[in-house]
Amino acid sequence: MTRHDNRFRKNRFETLAVGAAENATHDAGGTIDVIPPLHLSSTFRWASGDDANKHDYSRESNPTRAALEEQLARLEGGEHGLAFASGMAAISTTMLSLVPPGGHLVSSDSVYSGTEKLLTELVADHLGVDVEFVDAREPENITAAVDSDTDLIWAETPTNPLTRLCDIRSIADIAHDYGIPFGVDSTFASPYFQAPLELGADIVVHSTTKYLNGHSDSIGGAVITDDDEAYEKLAFSQRIGLGNMLSPFDCYLVARGIKTLPDRMEHHQENAMAVARLLENHDRVARVYYPGLESHPQHDLAADQMSEYSGMLSFEFDGTLAELEAFIDGLELFTPGASLGGVESLIEVPSLMIPDEVSHGSATAEIPETLVRISVGIEHVDDLCEDLRSALP
Secondary structure, three states, X not given: OOOOOOOOOOOOHXXXXXXXXXXXXXXXXXXXXOOOOOOOOOEOOOOOHHHOOOOOXXXXXXXXXXXXXXXXXXXXXXXXXXXXXXXXXXXXHHHHHHOXXXXXXEEEOOOOHHHHHHHHXXXXXXXXXXXXXXXXXXXXXXXXXXXXXXXXXXXXXXXXXXXXXXXXXXXXXXXHHHOOOEEEEOOOOHHHHEOOOOOOXXXXXXXOOOOXXXXXXXXXXXXXXXXXXXXXXXXXXXXXXXXXXXXHHHHHHHHHHHOOHHHHHHHHHHHHHHHHHHHHOOOOEEEEEOOOOOOOOOHHHHHHHEOOOOOEEEEEEOOOHHHHHHHHHOOOOOEEOOOOOOOOOEEEOHHHHOHHHHOOOOOOOOOOOOEEEEEXXXXXXXXXXXXXXXXXX
16 A cells, blocks of 8 residues: 555645644734744634634533644545544444443454443443444454444554454445445554555544654544545534533644654654564564564565554563563663654553553453553664664573
């Protein structure tokens, strides 16, 4: 897949990320700002006729948020963008807006633990939705699960933390045959390396906390869609029904981060590939999960639907939990932490740091006890590799 020369775009991705072509629209009090201004006001002066203000109240509409939402839509090639207070807010709003109580939702069985809890404990238990988890690596499993009453198909690709992939084109074809909206959580890939809407999905979701912001200083989420009907439902929930939107200051931070997204993602990708190859050849590593490696069982699919492979990888440590903990303690550059997508390298052992992630039972994919997840940052690759070599027993 060629991500950066999309025939439907006037400008290439890097130009869209910087936003130079849109600068002239940032007119504030007679000045043309190079950067969209930060509007902290909760309310705006009311006027009628020619003096009417485009924005009245910041929950419903804010100039800084509107600029970010337009930027997000351009990046994904969608018609509409919405910015939420967190990635989970974006996911839950999508599901609550599009799936009625008692409805039917089909989800890939390998999803972020927060999404799994949302589906099982709120969507299913409280709203009576029939949530069906399937191994979406095989599209025929989706076909077997959906019917004319299905309200939404949901997939995460690459998945957190096992980096499993779903064939977006194939699932989109199934969804369109039934007239079902298809949503994709593309956080691990970022808009730079994967374009779900161009592959046929109807909705794409990101935790902007991760790669889009990229600096570990903002919590947020985004939904982008080219489905007008879905957008109307989502926008109502964001602004009125749930009132869950991203603050102006966080919008400013995410918009600033997006300007360097292409350069950061290239660096993340190069470093992750080097780290993955180092780990793959180390005798204390049983298995590496990284779509960029030829050994990944879905490498060919990754090469087809992603332009490159991003900065997230996982591996199974060959040893005891005590030895694994000693390895983590021995690292100097990789910070133990549960998030991802920032410029700094983070490392996580779900069984030690987030025990709930390894106890999903039969609902979602089982996570090995000695699994280690790495968010590879943009430090010098030689320093990162040396840190791992020194700490591995």
